[in-house]
Amino acid sequence: MKVSTVEFAGAAAQPGGYPKLPHPEIAFAGRSNVGKSSLINRLLDYAIARISSTPGRTRQLNFFVINHKLTFVDLPGFGYAQVSKQEREQWQKLIEDYLIHSRNLRVVVIIVDIRRGLEDEEAALCDFLSYHQRPFLIVATKCDKLKRGQLEQQRRTLIAQLEGHPLFLFSAQDGSGKEELWRALQAFASAKSPISLNHA
Secondary structure, three states, X not given: OOOOOEEEEEEEOOOOOOOOOOOOEEEEEEEOOOOHHHHHXXXXXXXXXXXXXXXXXXXXXXXXXXXOOEEEEEOOXXXXXXXXXXXXXXXXXXXXXXXXXXXXXXEEEEEEEOOOOOOHHHHHHHHHHHHOOOOEEEEEEOHHHOOHHHHHHXXXXXXXXXXXXXXXXXXXXXXXXXXXHHHHHHXXXXXXXXXXXXXX
């Protein structure tokens, strides 16, 4: 997909305080040190999501309108951020409220580090989304960090864990997997009702 415009459309720090936008929404979720910002920036070829050596910088829902017809929603990271338990609970309530109630949400992109695979918090998010009948796909990042044999082994392990949900391999470093992921996101965005993708 050719990205011609990217506009920051607002942020939400409290449940219900979301910008009222008419476009299909794609949400990005992942651990604080998994490369979420790098993935978003690589997809758009715009440096919109903040990349920091200190995980946990995204502390609200950030909305970006792409080409005046699609919204990316950058969710706060989880799992590693050095913040208080109270603040983590506030983030969780904010994220869950959005995921349950957004009328424009088409798919949730769950980002995992290919070297660690699907950990407890990612698995819990998958279960949460399945319960609420929200489509999701998994993107395994940092694929350039592994040799070919290791990459294939981790891919097979993830596929077994995902039980049919789509998996995409991605590297923000060299851009591999970008076009394939964009095609999937566009398919979800253009669907009038939730769709499923069988991808292995």
